Amino acid sequence: MKFDKVLSIETSCDDTSIAIVKSDGFVLAQSSANQDLYHKDYGGIVPEIAGRNHSIQLLPLIESCLQKANLEWSDIPGIAVTNRPGLMGSLLVGVITAKTLALAKNIPYIGINHLEGHLLAPFLCDDRYKPPSGFNYPYVALAVSGGHSQIYLVKGFGEYQILGKTIDDAAGEAFDKFAKMVGLGFPGGAIVDKMAKEGDIKKYNYPRPMIKDKTINMSFSGLKAAAKRQIEKLSIAEIKSECVHLCASYQEAIVDVLIAKLNLAVNQVGAISGVVLTGGVSANSRLRNRAEEWASQNNLTLAVPPIRYCTDNAAMIGYAGVQRLNLGEFSEQSLAPSPKVYPGDFHV
Numbered sequence: 001m002k003f004d005k006v007l008s009i010e011t012s013c014d015d016t017s018i019a020i021v022k023s024d025g026f027v028l029a030q031s032s033a034n035q036d037l038y039h040k041d042y043g044g045i046v047p048e049i050a051g052r053n054h055s056i057q058l059l060p061l062i063e064s065c066l067q068k069a070n071l072e073w074s075d076i077p078g079i080a081v082t083n084r085p086g087l088m089g090s091l092l093v094g095v096i097t098a099k100t101l102a103l104a105k106n107i108p109y110i111g112i113n114h115l116e117g118h119l120l121a122p123f124l125c126d127d128r129y130k131p132p133s134g135f136n137y138p139y140v141a142l143a144v145s146g147g148h149s150q151i152y153l154v155k156g157f158g159e160y161q162i163l164g165k166t167i168d169d170a171a172g173e174a175f176d177k178f179a180k181m182v183g184l185g186f187p188g189g190a191i192v193d194k195m196a197k198e199g200d201i202k203k204y205n206y207p208r209p210m211i212k213d214k215t216i217n218m219s220f221s222g223l224k225a226a227a228k229r230q231i232e233k234l235s236i237a238e239i240k241s242e243c244v245h246l247c248a249s250y251q252e253a254i255v256d257v258l259i260a261k262l263n264l265a266v267n268q269v270g271a272i273s274g275v276v277l278t279g280g281v282s283a284n285s286r287l288r289n290r291a292e293e294w295a296s297q298n299n300l301t302l303a304v305p306p307i308r309y310c311t312d313n314a315a316m317i318g319y320a321g322v323q324r325l326n327l328g329e330f331s332e333q334s335l336a337p338s339p340k341v342y343p344g345d346f347h348v
């Protein structure tokens with residue numbers, strides 16, 4: 001195997017991350033910087049600020065990652081970088097850095113589809129995480145974050161079929177917009193999760209959009225609108241005193257839809273024994289518990305990678321990259337970032 005490891009770069013949104021990953025998925029080191037503090041006052045990710053922070057943080061993170069792994073540039077045979085999909089200004093910083101380093105160090109590099117990274121995250125391993133035993137292709141994966149909500153059938157490396165997706169907002173966006181409405185800040189998913197632990201899931205009756213629909217597609221904008229209409233009727237004091245119940249009831253609606261759609265996907269595909277939860281929303285404790293319950297009732301092996309490999313991270317990009325380089329693929333210096341996936345990335 002020509003590439004025993006790669007250095008990987010992830011800057012598709014607001015997380016700056018560098019990793020060094022071996023060809024078997026073992027993560028030698030990962031160094032990441034989160035930008036939440038810089039965006040929270042704006043109630044959303046500001047692309048200009050995200051790009052600026054990547055350009056400041058990237059080179060020091062590369063140095064720190066090499067140091068953590070106790071490696072030098074001469075030990076690195078290739079580079080992987082997310083070049084799609086994502087925010088153009090953010091992707092640009094990673095792609096330009098990768099191609100410049102590849103040229104300077106005279107090593108190959110490869111542009112990677114960020115979503116392929118999420119789908120391979122369950123196979124990463126390190127001193128603290130190993131994939132569940134017997135977990136293998138094919139499997140069904142639910143990828144839910146601030147920017148995406150899709151269910152895939154992963155048939156093998158490079159063979160990804162989209163079974164269904166949100167037709168409007170992503171699940172993370174539904175959490176974040178709700179958190180903003182009830183005054184919990186941005187990004188609010190984790191705070192809603194925390195508040196919901198104290199609340200009554202049945203106190204408020206939120207819609208479960210498309211839950212009975214025969215397709216695996218999802219929708220969260222109607223739920224968000226229903227919450228807005230209902231919250232507008234409450235005084236600030238009522239929102240405060242009811243917040244835990246509002247959070248619990250709203251979160252339950254999202255989790256109900258996600259589990260129902262996962263169930264539909266598994267039934268539709270048949271002959272599946274493994275299911276993956278990935279993306280920032282898979283940090284949600286209620287979703288994790290409900291998914292575990294559902295998986296054990298249905299004799300399925302559930303893989304939920306640790307949060308460091310669920311949220312945006314470079315390790316998953318490195319694992320996709322090292323496998324592609326070993327298959328003889330590489331990118332030319334003309335590689336450009338792309339806000340969208342390439343037409344051939346997924347089968348519908």
Ligand code: KG4
Nearest residue numbers: 145146147172189190193280281283284311
């Ligand atoms: O994957 P990620 O770090 O970045 C991208 O959006 O690609 O996901 C961030 C999203 C945000 O919407 C955040 O609110 C949500 O994941 N999130 C959560 C939790 N932790 C993060 N949503 C619900 N419950 C959580 N515990």
Ligand code: ZN
Nearest residue numbers: 118145311312
């Ligand atoms: Zn992501």
